[in-house]
Amino acid sequence: MNESLLRELVPAVIGVLVRRGADFAAAEDAVQDALVEAVRTWPDGDGSPRDPKGWLITVAWRRYLDAVRADASRRRREERVEAEPPPGPGEAVDDTLQLYFLCAHPSLTPASAVALTLRAVGGLTTRQIARAYLVPEATMAQRISRAKRTVSGVRFDQPGEVATVLRVLYLVFNEGYSGDVDVAAEAIRLTRRLAARTPHEEVAGLLALMLLHHARRPARTCPDGRLVPLAEQDRGRWDTRMIAEGVELLQGALARDRLGEFQAQAAIAALHADAPRAEETDWVQIVEWYDELVRLTGSPVARLNRAVAVGEADGARAGLAALAALDPALPRHTAVAAYLHERDGDAATAALLYAQAARSAPNLPERDHLTRQAARLNARLRGEGPFAGA
Template sequence: MNESLLRELTPAVIGVLVRRGADFASAEDAVQEALVKALATWPDDPPRDPKGWLVTAAWRKFLDHTRSEISRRDRELAVEVEPPAGPAATTDDTMRLYFLCAHPTLSPASAVALTLRAVGGLTTRQIATAYLIPEATMAQRISRAKRRIAGVPLNQPGDLATVLRVLYLVFNEGYGGDVDLAAEAIRLARQLAALTDEPEVEGLLALMLLHHARRASRTGPDGRLVPLAEQDRALWDTALIVEGVEVLQAALARDRLGEYQAQAAIAALHADAQDVSETDWVQIVEWYDELVRLTDSPVVRLNRAVAVGQADGPQAGLAALADLDPGLPRYVAVTAYLTEQSGSRQDAAKLYAEAARAATSVAERDHLTRQAARVRQRP
């Protein structure tokens, strides 16, 4: 049973139903029911035309629901005649569904959930498990999102930048339950890249591939965080790195630089170094300068300070922090690292401990606590 095929077909089938007159919410529900039926019947009786089968099954589910709603009799009459069976329509509304599911009126959490369900083809239970929340809570979130965009036509122009942010949010969730959200985000980014002619989509895909390539080295056997400088680079997935670099080069050749391309370029420079000592920090600082120009983000400036500290020395890195808000997440941790590099170990130990107390995750807190202990124990 090829579940990935079902997920790939999901947005196109929803698009067919919407074109036939179904509203988005009803179409999405009907397709989900058709997917459940496919999972039960396809292993023993695989169809010749998977998309056509799903369209027919979903359309019938939609008609069944429509006929059962007395309050919608007028609409029932409008869709009473079922289109003849045959090959599925070739029109693909996947791109429009990306835009709809990432509509600006939706919260980031709602946009992520709706994208995973309507475009990704995941079930509500899978999404809820991945985000460690009850299925009923996730169902309510998806229902509210569908109600909010109920009146938005499928052919309304969308915002690609919002779609990319949503996919990046999915990617950063990593792994949860039985769904690898990072891998799912990469799959959706590949799909989006095939539908568009925008280098920033390729930039995001390259960034995901390059980060995902280092996944196996980011935590130790005991679950501890492993900093980039200490990671076993033999564990890095070279095939993903090669693919990510090729995708990035194709994007950069278009000469329309965006923030995801710049981030991917930084990731590529890290991936290119056989050892941390071989990292081209000067080039990385130059790419961070481009990112600051593109985004003017305090978080980017914070990361740039680390790179400056590596390229020009820890004092230069600390000077780069001078204009930043000390309340920024990770500000104290970065200050601790650069302070340690400058040789002020006692001050660094205090800063690591302070950063640990402000950490937002158990893994990060434990890592910073160990860093504080390590610095204190050094002769």
């Protein structure tokens, strides 16, 4: 049995059931039942049906009809359901893109949109999604059920916003690496599928951004789990083929001359990937791209990252000046201040700020990294470190 093929077919099968009259929640439940049946009955090797999609459509439609008939409160709806079509190939209409739009509907919270996208478009089970996000399965099941109820009344042919879909996929990419499913890799897979269905330049920009970041993943942590800052990473461990693909996608998107935020972020990531050594990074050009990103989004996080880039391009004092214009309550503001103060030679202030930043770190690896930075500077100040007296 080809599990990846099953997951690829999920959006199209759900789309067929919706077009036949099922609401989204009922269609999604029926397709999940069909997947369970496929796992149970499809043998390994060459014994799968010649038309897996047609098989799934047939079984899912039967499950849907059984559910309708079993619910007395839906008798009027049952009367509108057409007779079961004969087994065979599904309709040629590809509803995958509309399913992306539905799962990223503006009425959903970001967490619910992410969960529903992984379930309906990605074909993951509730248990897999729960493990990826380190929450109980019952909690994730409730989240997905609420999301399905929310979008069940939305017409399947209503236009969607690509920007909303991209935001959800970006959240998927950024939020998970744990569990038995690599959610970052899953986000890349789903974005590839979206890119194959729409020529939108920002879809290409987001896919390029994901690839360029994911290429650095092997070098981001030590074997013991400690974070490795970008400047200290072993660039020989970066995935050069993934970087090349990301750069090619980015160049194609930029050539359309319709710049968007994901293209700008990808351009920054590409400049980091292009530098053979950290010392050769083109920080001046990175600042220029951050200027574009701030112009496009006005994002405080972009301004914060720009302050770091300014500190590298024009010196720590310039970076601190850029930082002074930002709200100190911004996430990671204190960590950036610590880094820039260290670059400016003020180890005492930097040590205090690193310790302060560690107390509000969003996750354990980051807290551990910031604590180690504070300890390193404090050891130097006490004359214990390798650069004491330097």
